[in-house]
Amino acid sequence: MWASQRIINAPALTPPLSSSSSSTFVSGAFLFLRSSFPSSSHPRFLSPLPSLSPIFPFRHALQPGTNFYVWFTLQRRGGRGEQKWTQKQKTDGSSASTGDSSAAVTNRVGELSLSGGNGQTNASVKPIQFGKVQSANQGPVQGRKGTWMPKSYGTVDGAKAAEVEAPVDKSSDGTQRNGAGQAAFQKTSVGLSQLFNGNLLENFTVDNSTYAEVQIRATFYPKFENEKTDGEIRTRMIEIVSNGLATLEVSLKHSGSLFMYAGNKGGAYAKNSFGNIYTAVGVFVLGRMFREAWGREAPKVQAEFNDFLERNRMCISMELVTAVLGDHGQRPKEDFAVVTAVTDLGNGKPKFYSTPEIIAFCRKWRLPTNHVWLFSTRKSVTSFFAAFDALCEEGTATPVCMALDEVADISIPGSKDHVKEQGEILEGIVARIVSQESPKHMEKVLIDFPPPPMDGAGLDLGPSTRDICAANRSSEKQQIKALLEGVGSSFCPDKLDWLGIGAGDNYSRNVDKSAVSKLLQSHPADFSTTKLQEMIRLMKEKRFPAAFKCYHDYHKVDFISSDNLFYKMVIHVHSDSAFRRYQKEMRLKPGLWPLYRGFFVDINLFKASKERAAEIAKGKSSIVEDGNSGMPGKYGLADEDANLMIKLKFLTYKLRTFLIRNGLSILFKEGPAAYKTYYERQMKIWNTSEPKKRELRKMLDEWAVYIRRKCGNKPLSSSVYLSEAEPFLEQYAKCSPLNQALIGSAGNFVRAEDFMAIVEVGRDEEADLEREQEVVPSSPIASGRDTIPKVEGLIVFFPGLPGSAKSALCKELLKAPGGMGDDRPIQSLMGDLIKGRYWQKVADECKKKPYSIMLADKNAPNEEVWRQIEHMCHSTRASAVPVVPDSEGTDSNPFSLDALAIFMFRVLQRANHPGNLDKESPNAGYVLLMFYHLYDGKSRREFDGELVERFGSLVKIPLLKSDRNPLPDAVKNILEEGINLYKLHTAKHGRLESTKGTYAKEWAKWEKQLRDVLFGNAEYLNSVQVPFASSVKEVSEQLKKVAKGEYKTPDTGKKKFGAIVFAAVSLPVPEVSGLLDSLAAKHSEAEAFLKDKHLDKLNKAHVTLAHKRSHGVTAVAGYGTFLHKTVPVDITNIFFSDKMAAFEASLGSVEGERVVSKNEWPHVTLWTAEGVPAKNANNLPQLHLEGKATCIAIDPPATIDGTLEFF
Secondary structure, three states: OOOOEEEEEEEOOOOOOOOOOOOOOOOEEEEEEEOOOOHHHOOOOOOOOHHHHHHOOOOOOOOOOOOHHHHHHHHOOOOHHHOOOOOOOOOOHHHHHHHHHHHHHHHHHHHOOEEOOOOOEEOOOOOOOOOOOOOOOOOOOOOOOOOOOOOOOOOOOOOOOOOOOOOOOHHHOOOOOOHHHHHHHHHHHHHHHHHHOOHHHHHOOOOOOEEEEEEEEEEOOEOOOOOOOHHHHHHHHHHHHHOOOEEEEEEEEOOOEEEEEOHHHHOEEOOOOEOOHHHHHHHHHHHHHHHHHHHHHHHHHHHHHHHHHHHOOEEEEEEEEOOOOOOOOOOOOOOEEEEEEEEEOOOOOOEEOOHHHHHHHHHHHOOOOOOEEEEOOHHHHHHHHHHHHHHOOOOOHHHHHHHHHHHOOEEEOOOOOHHHHOOOOOOEEEEEEEEOOHHHHHHHHHHHOOOOOOOOOOOOOOOOHHHHHHHOOOOHHHHHHHHHHHHOOOOOOOOHHHHOOOOOOOOOOEOOOHHHHHHHHOEEOOHHHHHHHHHHHHHHHOOOOEEEEEEEOHHHHHHOEOOEEEEEEEEEEOOHHHHHHHHHHHHHOOOOOOOEOOEEEEEEEEEOOHHHHHHHHHHHHOOOOOOOOOOOOOOOOOHHHHOOEEEEEOHHHHHHHHHHHOOHHHHHHHOHHHHHHHHHHHHHHOOOOHHHHHHHHHHHHHHHHHHHHHHOOOOOOHHHOHHHHHHHHHHHHOOOHHHHHHHOOOOOOOOOOOOOOOOOOOOOOOOOOOOOOOOOOOOOEEOOEEOOOOOOOEEEEEOOOOOOOHHHHHHHHHHOOOOOOOOOOEEEEEHHHOOOOHHHHHHHHHHHOOOOEEEEEEEOOOHHHHHHHHHHHHHHOOEEEEEEEOOOOOOOOOOOHHHHHHHHHHHOOOOOOOOOOOOOOOOHHHHHHHHHHHOOOOOHHHHHHHHHHHHOOOEEEOOEOOOOOOOOHHHHHHHHHHHHHHHHHHHHHOOOOOOOOOOHHHHHHHHHHHHHHHHHOHHHHHHOEOOHHHHHHHHHHHHHHHHHOOOEOOOOOOOOOOOOOEEEEEOOHHHHHHHHHHHHHHOHHHHHHHOOOOHHHOOOOEEEEEEHHHHOHHHHHHHHHHOOOEEEEEEEEEEEOOOEEEEEEEEOEEOOEEOOOOOOOOEEEEEEOOOOOHHHHHHHHHHHHOOOOEEEEEEEEEEEEEEEEEO
16 A cells, blocks of 8 residues: 555444334444545535436435535434435425326236247136245244245246235235226227327328427437547546546446336336347346345335335436356356446436536445546556556456556445456456546545445345246246246336337337437427437437337327327437438538437327417527537546547457457358468457467467367357357466466356247347447558458558559559469459449459459548448458558658659549549649648658558558658749648538639639649659659569568557556666766776677667566556656666676656665676576675676766666
C-alpha cells in the first residue's frame, strides 16, 4: 500500500431499508482510499447526487432544496428498532387507473390457457410462487438451518405449483372469476383474432387527428465510437486527469450478456430481443439473487421493487453471467448478474446514474455491484495503464485486482467476487472518463451506504437455473415456463411477453412494417416522441444498417381499440458503423438524441379529439429541451473528451474466445492452413509480443490436431466448446510453467451439456446478433512478414488521385510474364467502365474467382471505401494491398503540391478518357482539387500508418526524383490559388460543380490559367518524374514480395502498446561509447580491458529500474508517471571482470521528484561473456570486494541524459 493511502473504517449502520428479520449489517466495511485533496482545501459537500432521490421510497419525500444527506440522516433517526421501509403512496390519478388495468390483465392471465407439451390446454393455471416461506416470527426448527423447502418446480407437463404460505392477493389471483369477468375475457378473446390478423393496423388510417406517443422502455448506454486510436485515447485520458479536469473510472468486464429489466410490467430485455430464453434466464437469476439477499422477506421486496421501477419508469442493466446460455471465456461456478447501469427513463431522454449513485441504489435493494477503481492523479492513472500493459498477456482476475488495488486512489470491491463466482479467467476491464467530483461522491456514498447483509445466505434457495434447465429438455418454451414458474409469482406475476395472452402458437407477435410508417406520419404527442421520430427518420433516410421491429404489446390488450393501438418496438442496430455515422450526424445536429445500445420503446397510436389535441399542443409548447445527454460525466468537457472510453481485454480470455471458439468454424470447414491464417491475423491486431506469438502458435497447432482427431468431421459446437477446450488447456498448462502462464488458469471445469438452455435455430447468445468478432485486417502476418497463402485471393487497390497512372500500371501488370510469381490469374476492373456500384462489382468478381488477383482500377480515397475492402477481404478470404503514389506530403495532406502538379499535368494531357476527365474537361482542375481534399487532415505518416495498420502492407509507386529542383513559384502559386478558391466554393456551395454557383467565373479563369502555367513549365514537370518503366518494375517487384511472403511490414512510427516486462532509463549509445573512449584514453587498465570487447558495436544501453518478475507489476507500473521523461544519469564508476562489465549509475530527478531504481545496485550493463546472463552484472560490486573485479572511478562523474521507457 502506498504511503498516501488511507483506510476508512465505515461504521456499521442499521440498514435504512430493513426487513423484519433479525439480520444486521456487517460490522465494518473497509475502504481503501488515496486522497488527492488536501484537508485544508477539501470542498464542502454541496447537495450531491440529486438523482439519488427516487431511489429511496421513504415515508417523507425529499423536498426541493433540501440537502440530500441531511434529509437521509433525519429519515433514519427514528430509533433503530422502528425503521421500516414504507412504500410511497400513489397520488396521481393515472397511477390508479394503471393499477386497475394491471389488475385486470393479471386476472385474465391467471385464467388463460397455456399450451402443454402434448398440445392440450390446461385451464386455470395459477400464478405460482416458488418455495415455501416461513412467517416472519417463525424461527428455524431446532438443530436445522432455515430452508426454502421447495416441493416441486415446473416441468410443463403435469407440473404442480409449489405450496406457498405467503399471503396472496385473491383479487388479482385470477382463479375466482364472476360472470362479468368471464364475459370480459371472452370479449377480449374475440378481439385477439382481429388484432393478430392485422386488421386493426391495416384499417388504422393516418389523418390530421392521428397522434403518436413513444416512450423509451429500456435502454443501455449510448455506444460512442472513439475516432482516436487506443494510444491517442490513453494519452488524452492521462492528460485530462493530470490537469484535474476529470477522473478515470475502471471496472471489471464480466464475461456475459447484456440483460435489462424494467419491472414485471415494463419487461425484461436482452440486447436486441425480449420474450425468449435469454430474458427468462435473466429474470430467474435476478429473482434468485433477491432471495439470496433478502431471505424470507424476498417475495415482499420483489413486489415492491417491481412497483418501484414501474412507478418511477426506471430500468436496470446487468451483465448476466451464466453457464446455460453458451460458453464465453470460462464457465462460471455460479450463475449471477452484476448491475452495470441504472436508467431513469421518465418521460423524456434517459438519464443514467453515476457509479456512486448506482452503488447507493444497489445497496438499498441489495443488488450485486461491480468492482470499481478510481484514478484521479497523474501518478495513479499512468500507473494504471502501465499495470495493464504489464499484465495484458497473462493477467487473470487475482493479480489484476491486486495490482489495481495498489495503484488506484479508491478501490470499491464488487459484491460478487469474480474469482469465487466466475473464476480466474477475466475478460477485461473498461476505463472511462467521469466527473472530477466522483471520488468525493464515492467516499460519501460508501460511508452512508455500507454493504448490506445477505439474509438468504444460510437458506436453501431451491433448484438453480441449471437444475431447472436440466429437468426440462424438450423445448425452449418448456424451459421458459419452468424458469418463470420457478422465480415465483411475487417477482413474475404474469408471463405475457414470453407466452402471450391466449393466442398460443396460433398467432405471431410480429407486427407489419407499416406500424413504423404510421408512427412517422403521425403528430407527436409530446417532446419525447418528436425526438424519437427525428432519430428514426434520420436513420431511415441515411439508410443506416438498422431495423425497426414492432411487436404486439400484450400488456395493453385491454386498452386496444380501432383508434387506439399499442406496440413494442426494438431498434436493432446491425453494425457498429451505424453508431459511427450517427455520431457524425449528432455533431452536425446537436439536438439529436443519442443512439442507444439495447433500445426498446413503447408506441401508442391514437386518434385525438379536438379537446385532447388542444391539450397536447398546450403541453408541448411549455417544454424546454434538456441539453444534458443523460450520460454520466457531462461536467464541462467537450463530448469528445467526456465520452472517452476504452475496453482493455486480456490474452488469457482472448485465446479462448477469439482464437479457439471463434476459429472453430474455420478450422473444421476450411482446414488447418486457413485456421493458422486466422489466428495469425488476430495476433497482429492485438500487437502480441513475439514470445507470446511463438507460444500461441505451438499451443493452437496442437489444439487443431487434437480437436480434429477427436471430433473427426463433426464440428465442435461453439456454445459448449469449453467441454473439450478446458481439459485440453488443463493438460497443456501442466507441461511447463511457461504454458501455465500462457493459459492463465485451467481445470475449473463445469459440465454444461446437461443443463444448456435450448435456443431456437438461428439465434445466438444475444438472441439475433452475430457472435463477437474483432475487425481483422486483410493481410495475415507470420513471423514479421506478410504472407499471403496461395489459396487466398489478392485485391490490389489504389488510394490516390486521378493522374497517378494507376490504369496504365494495371495494364502493364496484366501483361507482365509470370504474373505475381505464382499461378493465380490476374483480372482488372476499370472504374470508369463499370456502371453502378463499383466496389460491389469487385466483391462479386472476387466471390466468383476467390483465388485470383484483382486489380481494382479505381481511386479509393477514403475510409468508407477502405472499410468496404476490409469487408470484402473478410467475406472472401482475400488479402488486400494498397498501392499509393510516393510523396513527401504536407502536415495536413499525404500528397505534396509537387505531386498534385504532376497529377494535374498528366490529366490535362489525356485524350478520350473513358471517365471524361481529360484535356477537354472544363473543370479538370476542380475535380483534382476535390480528390486532393478527400485526403485532407492526414499527414503522410498518418496516411501510410493507417493503411499499414488496416492492411498489413503498403506498396509505393515511385513518382518524383529525389534530386529534383524545387517547384517553380508560378506552379506553386496557381495551385495555392486554386486551393483557396476551392475552400471558398465548398464553404458556400458544398459539392456543387465549379461551373455553377457564385464563383463560376473565377473557376473558369483559374482553369485557363492553370493550363497556361502547367504547360509553360512542361519541361520541368517532365524532368522531375521517375520514368514510368522504372515505376512499373518497382511496383511489380514489391507486389511479388508481398505475394511470396518476402515483404516486411514497415514501421509506421506509431507507439504500440503491448506487454511490459521492465522499466528502464534508456541512454543514447553514442554518448556511452564516447565515455568509454575517454576512459580508455585516460586509464591504461581500462584500455587493455576494452580493446578486444568490440564495444564500438554497442547497440543499446539502459539503467533497469524495475522488472516485472523480480519486483512485481505495480513496481514497474509506478514509473508510469515518468514515462518518456528525460532523466539525468550520473556515471560514477566502471566495474569489470573477465566475464562482465558495467557502469555504476546514480539517477537524478524529474520535475523535482527523484527517480529511484528498485535494483539494489543501479547500473548500465556494457558487456557479458558468452553464456553469461546480463543480470549477473548485479554481482560486480561484491566481486570487487572479493578482489575478483576491477573498479575505476570516474571523477568528476559523467552525466548522460536518458529517457524513461517501458520495455
